[in-house]
Amino acid sequence: MSLTTTSNLIDGKQTAEDIKAEIAAEVAALKAAGKKVPHLAAILVGHDGGSETYVRNKVLACERVGFASTLLRYEDDITEAELLAKVDELNHDPEIDGFIVQLPLPKHIDPEKVIEAIRPEKDVDGFHPMNIGRMVAGLPALLPATPSGIVELLARQGIKTSGKHCVVIGRSNIVGTPVSILLAKNLDTANCTVTLCHSRTQNLAEICRTADIVVAAIGRPEFVTGDMVRPGAVVIDVGTTRVADATKKSGYVLKGDVNFAEVAPLASAITPVPGGVGPMTIAMLLLNTLRAAKGEIYPR
Ligand SMILES: Nc1nc2c(c(=O)[nH]1)N[C@@H](CN(C=O)c1ccc(C(=O)N[C@@H](CCC(=O)O)C(=O)O)cc1)CN2
Numbered sequence: 658m659s660l661t662t663t664s665n666l667i668d669g670k671q672t673a674e675d676i677k678a679e680i681a682a683e684v685a686a687l688k689a690a691g692k693k694v695p696h697l698a699a700i701l702v703g704h705d706g707g708s709e710t711y712v713r714n715k716v717l718a719c720e721r722v723g724f725a726s727t728l729l730r731y732e733d734d735i736t737e738a739e740l741l742a743k744v745d746e747l748n749h750d751p752e753i754d755g756f757i758v759q760l761p762l763p764k765h766i767d768p769e770k771v772i773e774a775i776r777p778e779k780d781v782d783g784f785h786p787m788n789i790g791r792m793v794a795g796l797p798a799l800l801p802a803t804p805s806g807i808v809e810l811l812a813r814q815g816i817k818t819s820g821k822h823c824v825v826i827g828r829s830n831i832v833g834t835p836v837s838i839l840l841a842k843n844l845d846t847a848n849c850t851v852t853l854c855h856s857r858t859q860n861l862a863e864i865c866r867t868a869d870i871v872v873a874a875i876g877r878p879e880f881v882t883g884d885m886v887r888p889g890a891v892v893i894d895v896g897t898t899r900v901a902d903a904t905k906k907s908g909y910v911l912k913g914d915v916n917f918a919e920v921a922p923l924a925s926a927i928t929p930v931p932g933g934v935g936p937m938t939i940a941m942l943l944l945n946t947l948r949a950a951k952g953e954i955y956p957r
C-alpha cells in the first residue's frame with residue numbers, strides 16, 4: 658500500500674478545534690453557574706511579523722472559547738525594568754487568571770529574567786522554572802503548550818508511543834528539552850525511549866533513521882530529509898520559519914523543519930505546516946488558562 662496519500666496527514670487544526678470546543682463547553686458551564694470566565698493576558702513587545710500573527714490568533718482563540726483577553730503592546734525600546742514592572746502588575750491583578758510574554762523579546766531584555774518574574778500560578782506558557790521543575794518531577798504543573806500539544810496530538814490520533822524510540826531534534830527550553838522529558842514520562846500517552854539530538858550531535862541522520870517517532874524542533878527549514886527517516890515512522894514538524902518568497906502576496910512562505918515532499922511519502926503519519934503543531938500550541942495555552950482559572954494546579 659502506498660503511503661503517499663493524504664491519509665497519513667495528522668490534522669492539528671481539527672484536533673485543536675475539538676479541544677477548543679471542549680473548553681468552550683466548560684466556559685459555558687462556568688457562565689451558567691454565574692462564575693467569572695477565564696481571562697488571559699498577553700504582552701507583545703515590538704512588531705515581529707510572526708509574533709503579531711501568533712498573538713492575534715491567541716486573542717481570537719480566546720473569543721472562540723468565551724474567555725476574556727487583554728493584549729498589552731509595547732514598543733521594542735521598552736526597558737527590561739519597565740517590562741518587569743508590567744509583569745508584576747499582571748501578577749497582582751485579580752482579574753487576570755494567566756498571562757504570557759510573547760517570545761522572542763528584543764536583545765536588551767533577558768527572557769529568563771522575565772519568565773522568572775511571572776508568578777508560577779499565572780504562568781500559562783508553563784515556562785517558569787517552578788512549572789518545568791514540577792513537570793520533571795512528575796508533579797501537577799502548567800505544562801509548556803507546544804510539548805503538551807504534541808503529546809495530546811499523538812494521543813488523540815491513536816498513535817501508540819509506549820516503548821517507541823522517539824528522536825527529538827532541537828534542545829530549546831520551549832520545545833525540544835521539555836518534549837523530550839514529557840515523552841519519556843511514565844504516562845499512558847508517553848512512555849517513549851527518547852534520544853535528544855542537537856547541533857553538536859554526531860551521526861544525526863543515522864540516529865534519526867532508528868526513530869519510530871521524529872520530533873523536528875530545530876528551527877531550520879526543511880532540515881529533516883527523506884534519507885533521515887525510516888519508512889513507517891511518525892513525523893512531527895514543529896518548525897514554522899518564514900522564508901522570503903517574492904512570488905507570494907505575503908512576501909514569504911512558511912516552512913517546517915521537515916522536507917515534506919521527501920518525507921511525507923515515507924511517513925506513516927506526519928504533521929503539515931501550517932495546520933499541524935502550531936494550532937495545538939494555542940489550544941493547549943487555552944487549556945492551561947482554564948486550569949489556572951480553576952486553581953487546578955495551585956489551589957487558590
Ligand atoms: N510566549 C510564547 N512565545 C512563543 C511560543 C509560546 O508558546 N509562548 N511559541 C512560539 C510561537 N507560537 C506561540 O506563541 C506559535 C507558533 C506557531 C503557531 C501556529 O499556529 N502556526 C500556524 C501558522 C501560522 C502562520 O501563518 O504563521 C501553523 O503552524 O499552522 C502558533 C503559535 C515562539 N514564541
Ligand SMILES: [Mg+2]
Nearest residue numbers: 932933934935
Ligand atoms: Mg504547524
